Amino acid sequence: MNHTRSNTPGSTRRFTRAGLASALAVSAALTAAAAAPAAAGGPTAYSAAVPRFLAPGDLPAASTPWTADPVRKGLPADESFCTAGTTPATGTRYRDFRTELDTTARQTTTVAATPAKAAQLADRLRLAVETCLDRMKAGYPGLEGEAFHHGPVDVEEGANVYSIDTHDPEVGSTDIALWSVGRDGRTVTVVQWGQLGELDGAPLAAFQRTTATAVARLH
Template sequence: MNQLRRRVLPLVISAAALTLLVGCGDDAVDQAADLPAASATATVDPTPTAETTPTAETTPTAETTPTASVPGFLTGTDLPKHPTSAWFAGKVTAGMPEFGPFCVEDALKTQKKVWHRQFGTEFDTNATQVVVRLDSEDDAIAFLDVLAHGAALCAEDWLGGFPDGKSDSKDYGAPSANTHVYGVWTSVPESEDGAHLYGIGRDGNLVTVVSWGQMGNLDDAPVAAFKQTILTAIAKLA
């Protein structure tokens, strides 16, 4: 994993990053319904505008595709509840995040029709959803297998970038026919341990990866709630 050495895991949403998310306004923040609201719920306008509709001279790309073709994404209330903080959601954005889900980041970077949304809390818990549109359902099935392979072998591959570290993985099974959930624990000297959950799934020619992470170990990970999150992610894709 050639991207791993330039950062220490797990990824932690800093106070500055949270401020940036909150600063996005109505398009950037989702709050859990049972927690004090900090701002309005984010929505993505599905109607193409004059600024986003491609013209005859413009070939649509991940950056210029009309918003009507953007897949549906999770909101903060769809993620496992944090015990002391609401979830803050960034905008749905074309392309990969700066730091993608590390177990499958290299595979995701091979795709062109990609969108992502990042989430954070006031503490050390963060999440990311990436959605890929493939050319056909057969291509999506094949790509889902690639992602599953990467998630299953993640703990072993991660050690290649951190030979002094420790890691372990768990297969939490398939919540449905087209979804699967994995857990990855990482530990490096002089740093906090990281617990990571990966949910992958497919609907038609759309494939999604949802990653969740926080300091600690997998014993404290909200596996049952996260399984519901990946099912919700699949239901919202179309």
């Protein structure tokens, strides 16, 4: 992953929350869930065989309470720049979370046909996150940022945690996004979290615990 700052543009806000309106204007952007509920897919009822999702209380503590949308089928209309085109709509569900102070999150879960196909999907998603900052910089000269792999989380078939810290000198905004990709058998889950600020103010340890909960709870 990229660990250095570079001179490259684009509004940081566009890159760090899946779901901001500007994300669609740039073919969707970096991380976390929308500040407004996504329109794609409606609430639905699920059987016990369907993977379970995080609850608001499972997310890192914030200054205002988390609220959650219903679990929705398919891909969100405001799919994140980092993983756009990687996750199939078939077998996929997602849930958006938000607080009153611009902290957002999203969990996306895909059930593949076989464990081998799920492992391949997890590999593709990890690569998409690892290369995301470089792709953003290539498309928006002037954007500055750092990206880090924070190591594995020992749960089921494993999970990995990443951060992407971006700064737009033109706008003067700084955003931090946390990502994780994990797998349990045929099921792959991605958790995104984002807010204004930098990595040193992000709840990294709590997000790692959220990741472990997300993967362990799937089945």
